[in-house]
Amino acid sequence: MRLTPFRAFDWSLRSCGLHGHVTYRPTEEALAARLQTDTAAGEAWRCLRCESFVVGPPAHSGPAADAPIVLRGRALRDAAILRLLATERGIRGVLLVALAYGIHRFDGAEGSLHRLFERYLPTLKPLADKLGVDLQTTGPVKLIEKALSLHHSTLIWVTLGVLAYGVLQLTEATGLWLMKRWGEYVAVVGTSLFVPLEVYEMVDGFTWLKLAAFVVNVAAVAYLLWSKRLFGIRGGHAAFEAERHAESLLEIEHAALQAD
Numbered sequence: 001m002r003l004t005p006f007r008a009f010d011w012s013l014r015s016c017g018l019h020g021h022v023t024y025r026p027t028e029e030a031l032a033a034r035l036q037t038d039t040a041a042g043e044a045w046r047c048l049r050c051e052s053f054v055v056g057p058p059a060h061s062g063p064a065a066d067a068p069i070v071l072r073g074r075a076l077r078d079a080a081i082l083r084l085l086a087t088e089r090g091i092r093g094v095l096l097v098a099l100a101y102g103i104h105r106f107d108g109a110e111g112s113l114h115r116l117f118e119r120y121l122p123t124l125k126p127l128a129d130k131l132g133v134d135l136q137t138t139g140p141v142k143l144i145e146k147a148l149s150l151h152h153s154t155l156i157w158v159t160l161g162v163l164a165y166g167v168l169q170l171t172e173a174t175g176l177w178l179m180k181r182w183g184e185y186v187a188v189v190g191t192s193l194f195v196p197l198e199v200y201e202m203v204d205g206f207t208w209l210k211l212a213a214f215v216v217n218v219a220a221v222a223y224l225l226w227s228k229r230l231f232g233i234r235g236g237h238a239a240f241e242a243e244r245h246a247e248s249l250l251e252i253e254h255a256a257l258q259a260d
Contacts, residue, residue: 011076012050021047022070023052025061026250034253048072048249054163067250075247078227085187090173096166104159108137143186181237184228 023045026032035046037053041156044053048070060067071079097169167188198214225233227239 010050011074012072013052013079015071015076016050016052019260021052021059022049022068022152023054023056023058024048024062024067024250025058026064026067028064031064031109031250031253035249045257046249051249053182064250069248072249075244079179082179082184086173086176088216089169089176089187091227093166093173096162096169100163100166145167181228183231184224188221188224188230193220195221216234 007099020171025045026035030057037044039053039055041055043057044055045058046052047054049072056204060146168186170192172183172187177183195214198210198217202210202214230238235242
């Protein structure tokens with residue numbers, strides 16, 4: 001027997017459980033009748049998200065055209081994926097901004113760091129030799145050695161570059177978290193620009209962490225392009241909006257009413 005725990009996962013019920021039901025009474029009486037029923041506990045209205053009948057008056061009312069577009073089913077799954085990507089981008093952005101600040105502080109304390117590096121590295125070498133560690137070839141030591149050899153002007157440009165990249169990541173995170181279309185475009189363009197650099201880094205020195213980051217970024221770009229229909233793919237924005245409206249419970253009931 002195959003185990004498919006996510007096949008039967010109801011994203012709509014999960015969202016209603018976390019945020020509550022969304023009920024709406026359209027002013028069109030025929031349409032309202034399809035969303036309302038009478039129970040022993042009183043009137044009940046269908047939730048626009050999970051379609052369950054909720055006892056009590058509707059939370060909102062108005063023309064059907066003014067009803068909110070409530071994310072349901074697959075749209076909620078997509079929203080969860082976007083929030084996950086936004087979280088990853090947000091963490092990376094914060095770390096990059098912190099790194100830029102660290103480089104800036106390092107530039108002002110380069111002399112003291114250089115003296116500290118020359119004083120304590122020889123002291124630690126005998127212990128490292130007993131442990132079988134070559135300090136001169138370790139990543140942090142090589143990074144410090146490279147940083148100490150950079151000119152002041154170079155460090156300024158490095159700081160600005162890292163800061164700009166961090167701000168870009170935070171911008172992507174904000175747009176993706178708020179599920180804005182501009183955020184999806186920024187994420188695709190920004191991530192794609194750095195894919196060649198990631199390939200170069202893997203060729204220069206392969207690690208599984210670099211490969212994992214590369215795979216995640218390429219998968220994120222492919223997912224956004226295909227599922228969000230960016231740059232005109234699969235009909236573009238018009239097709240994307242039509243798909244969202246087609247999944248609306250009010251739209252479905254309105255179409256059923258027209259068919260009767």
